[in-house]
Amino acid sequence: MRYRVKHITEYLYSGRVSHCYNLAHMIPRTTLRQTRLNNTVNVSPVAAHSTTREDYFGNVAYHFEIQRPHNKLVITATSEVETGPQRTSLNLDFGSTCAQAKELMDKPNHVDSILAKEFLIESSMIKPSDELRDFAAPSFENDRPLLSAVMDLTRRIYREFTYSPQSTTIATPLDEVLKTRKGVCQDFAHLQIACLRALGFPAKYVSGYLETLPPPGKEKLVGADASHAWISVYSPTEGWFEFDPTNDCLVSEQHIITAWGRDFFDVTPLKGVIFGGGKSPALNVSVDVARLP
Numbered sequence: 001m002r003y004r005v006k007h008i009t010e011y012l013y014s015g016r017v018s019h020c021y022n023l024a025h026m027i028p029r030t031t032l033r034q035t036r037l038n039n040t041v042n043v044s045p046v047a048a049h050s051t052t053r054e055d056y057f058g059n060v061a062y063h064f065e066i067q068r069p070h071n072k073l074v075i076t077a078t079s080e081v082e083t084g085p086q087r088t089s090l091n092l093d094f095g096s097t098c099a100q101a102k103e104l105m106d107k108p109n110h111v112d113s114i115l116a117k118e119f120l121i122e123s124s125m126i127k128p129s130d131e132l133r134d135f136a137a138p139s140f141e142n143d144r145p146l147l148s149a150v151m152d153l154t155r156r157i158y159r160e161f162t163y164s165p166q167s168t169t170i171a172t173p174l175d176e177v178l179k180t181r182k183g184v185c186q187d188f189a190h191l192q193i194a195c196l197r198a199l200g201f202p203a204k205y206v207s208g209y210l211e212t213l214p215p216p217g218k219e220k221l222v223g224a225d226a227s228h229a230w231i232s233v234y235s236p237t238e239g240w241f242e243f244d245p246t247n248d249c250l251v252s253e254q255h256i257i258t259a260w261g262r263d264f265f266d267v268t269p270l271k272g273v274i275f276g277g278g279k280s281p282a283l284n285v286s287v288d289v290a291r292l293p
Helices: 098-106 111-120 130-139 146-160 174-180 185-199
Strands: 002-027 034-044 049-054 060-066 070-083 203-210 227-235 239-244 255-261 270-276 282-292
Touching (some): 002 203, 034 060, 060 070, 070 255, 098 146, 130 146, 130 174, 185 203, 203 239
Antiparallel strands (some): 002 060, 049 060, 203 227, 203 255
């Protein structure tokens, strides 16, 4: 499928910003199932300097500086991508068992497995714990195929946790999410990754967009889509596979990847340093995912 993604981020400051330095992850990356066809990033006020580079994880990182006074900052990232399905023809009830996958990760004999071990280490926002391991363990019997077990954990998170935008913030710790059973896509992705890492299975945090479809007979509202987050887990014999715990599914063509890393902190859509600006700015974000013919 082909999509056009338009992501607009607007900051309104109560005081004047003299200058700022920013890093954005708003340009979709090219992957095995996705091709970035073109993209533009427009910044207002006009950036004095901007550059695009590939970061440590292979994501597209966009740096820009504004060196003139301003009370409003608008970043508009527009991209066209072509997506394809995952290798979902693979039956999740086949492949390496949980026990086999752990054994292969303990003694990796392939470069991909060695590189994947980086995604076993705790990160700034994801700290595996005994409680998280115990929560996940019932899904991961030794003789069960790993991908089937991951799908079962995906389904359990979907069924046992409530999507509640008001219940958490970016800084909400995972033990609180586990206790309250509430959160948003970022929380559920962090939760599943922490569970997988606690059990010895490498997992990435994936950020991007999800095409949403309107109810039958209704028109889709421009800007009604949103940023989304899901996970990718590594099987030593099958490779990386993406799961979406917020929607209880294997990731599909409607999931558009922007970036991946150890957790949200690695792939924040926009972060930086401002000089001035007063108190907390007003933030407005609009995302539109349009399917192209």
